Amino acid sequence: METENAAAAERVLKTHDSSDVLSPVSKLMQILQKPHRILAFALCYTLTCFVCLSLYYDGTYKADTSHQVAVRLTNPSPAPPATPRPPGEVHRNVSREILQLQDTAEELQRQVERQTAERPHPKKIDWREVVKRDMFKEKKKLLSSNDYRHFANNKSLSYHCKRCAIVSSSGQLLGRGAGPEIDSNECVIRMNDAPTRGFEHDVGTKTSVRVIGHRNLGRVFANQNDLQDRMFSNRSTEKVFVHWSYLTDIDADKVEEYALVLKLMEKYPKVDFVMFTPQKMKFAEKLFHHETELTRRQARTWLSTGWYTMLLAMDVCDEINVYGMVSEDYCKEHPNEKVPYHYYDPSSKPECTYYHTSEVRLTSGHLFITEKAVFARWSSIYNIHFHYPYWEPRPYSVSDTLRTPFLLRYHIANNRLFAKYPFWKLYFHFAGIFYPLVH
Structure with a gap:
């Protein structure tokens, strides 16, 4: 009887243990019986693996072989068995070898110190001066003939201003009352078709220079007589600088906007029409490459009118005041702001939304935030100040990367x-x- 009771108890215990072990398995089988859960799990797992690989794996490890020495292995003949030496002699030999190694190490150290002393010490580099010398031309009242030329006679431009205002087209200027301050600058630079009529209190009335991209010239000004009169009649704009956006080789016979400029010159003879030369266009792209370590083609972008306007101002002006341009971190710090992209078009999409859409697109478009980061760098070299909103660029060093x-x-x-x-x-x-x- 006792044997039967023990066997029964053992069977109950085994049954209880097996149920505990199989319960998670049974639960897993119940989950796997639903196919859509399996598919969702596999998809999430695959995406997670690819994301982790893309972030943390960038090629295989390669050892540094620049200092490796090839050693040829030979099979030497077996040496005769060494005769045992007295302990005192072994100790003396080891001590002698240690002293020889120390002498060799000291001699090598002296050679290194001698070579270091003979080598000239590098001079301390002022990176701002290097950038000025290498990437920017020295300011002159007479600009280089390779930078800007008149459409009328293809002659180089002579133009200089002490204090300049760059007026952005941003809605940041609305309600600021910056018009009188803007007009107090010797030269006022505006972009594309940004108007002054109706916005004098915020953006001023004076327009010394208007920088226009050739695509905007054809798309906005062609067959728009009223707009042309507002912008160019009665010297409302003194000079028009045309940049060629993504073109570095300009063929006057093939570029339709070139013919449009010639027509505007006949219609408004008091306005001076000037072009960015092909050399200047190439220089602008070289600057972008220098700052971002990417060519314009690699980035799949074309430089904005603001980029060329800033280059022109640095060539022409001794002091630059920029109005309505936000910093590179502004939209990150003000994610819910709904300021319009253009002050003269309240229905335009919010400025930060447009900046974000353009910045995170890898296929085409302007890189507004990246360009603003570059402008902040240039402000530490040139006399550039930002107003409405006011902001000071953080200090940069030569080792900083964008x-x-x-x-x-x-x-x-x-x-x-x-x-x-x-x-x-x-x-x-x-x-x-x-x-x-x-x-």
């Missing part, structure tokens, strides 16, 4: 993984997965 949203996304997208599997690069780009990773 870390704008576009540049971060670009370097992630050009990871080796996506170079090997371009389909995934397209997928992640259009799915918008990059954005939360870099913000």
Whole structure:
């Protein structure tokens, strides 16, 4: 009887233990019986793996072989067995070898010190002066003939201002009452078709220079007689500088906007029409490459009118006051602001929304935030000040690299993984997965 009771108790215990062990398995089987859960789990797991690989794996490890020495192995003949030496002699030999090694190390150290002393010490480099010398021309009242030329006679331009105002087209200027301050500058520079009529209190009345992209010239001013009269009649604009956006080789016979400029010259003879030369266009792209370490073609962008306006101001002006331009971090610090992109078009999309859309797109468009980060750098070299809103650029050093949203996304997208599997690069780009990773 006792044997039967023990066997029964053992069977009950085994049954209880097996139920405890199998309960998680049974739960897992119940979950796996629903196919949509399996598919969702597999998809999430796959995406997570690809994201982790793209972020943390960028090629294989390569050892530094520059100092490796090839050693040829031989099979030496077996040496005769060594005869045992007295302990005292062994100790003396070891001590002698140690002293020889110390002498060798000291001699090597003296040679290194001698070579270091003979080598000339590098001079301390002022990186601001280097950038001035290498990337910007020295300011002169007579600009280089390779920079700007008149449309009328192809002669170089002579133009100089002590204090300049660059007036952006941003809605940041609305309600600021900055008009009188803007007009107090010797030269006032505006962009594209930004008007003054009706906005005099906020943007002023004077227009010394208007910088226009050739695409905007054809799209906005062609066949718009009323707009042309407002902008160019009665010397409301003294000079018009035309930049060629993404063109560095300008063929007057093939560029339609060139013919439009000639017509405007006949219609408004008092306005001086000036072009950015091909050399200046190439120089502008070289500056972009210098600052971002990407060519314009690699970034798949074309430089904004603001970029060329800033270059012109640095060539012409001794002091530059920029009105209505926000800093690179402004939209990050004011995510809910709804200021319109253009002060003269209240229905235009919010400024920060447009900046974000353009900045995180890897295929085309302007890089407004990246350009503003570059302008902040230039302000530490040139006499550039920002107003409405007022902001001071943070100090930069030569070792600093730009870390704008576009540049971060670009370097992630050009990871080796996506170079090997371009389909995934397209997928992640259009799915918008990059954005939360870099913000």
